[in-house]
Amino acid sequence: EAGVAQSPRYKIIEKRQSVAFWCNPISGHATLYWYQQILGQGPKLLIQFQNNGVVDDSQLPKDRFSAERLKGVDSTLKIQPAKLEDSAVYLCASSSRQSGNIQYFGAGTRLSVL
């Protein structure tokens, strides 16, 4: 079974530029999560989707971050415009009721904002 796929693995941009990350969850997983992990800290939830609907986006900085999961499968997270403090690893995870709601994580996208 293929795991959670993310791309790109690395991205370097200048502040005020925009950037987008892509995630393809494990096949059949209805729930998809985006987390932000700043260096030296544990991951923090940004947004959770159930199929193509948003379940929780209470910690998403909506003035600059947006996310979508239009067909209920893969998802895109966008930052526009980026700030220096957005430098972090962005992790995607997925889960399903059938697999006991265990969350499985992708390898992440490491973003550096200069």
Added chain:
Amino acid sequence: GIQVEQSPPDLILQEGANSTLRCNFSDSVNNLQWFHQNPWGQLINLFYIPSGTKQNGRLSATTVATERYSLLYISSSQTTDSGVYFCAVDHSGGGADGLTFGKGTHLIIQP
């Protein structure tokens, strides 16, 4: 929101030693997972253990839900066990079940 505290923050051991990592949480949980983050940043699932005891090879975990803590045991440590160990919990009880992570325990196993 729920608080998750992990201890110790750092641990340096010799190869072959045993270790115990602790996770305390401030409220009841529906989900508790232990992860190992390897040097490349990949979060690897170790255990899904909201209650009870599980074992997988040299690793085992116990969660005492009524006392709001979980323990991860690593026996006969190997250098490949090095990395950061995270405890993460969900206590929502509803559809919003994103995990709240602790700050992690940074484990270094020396040869």
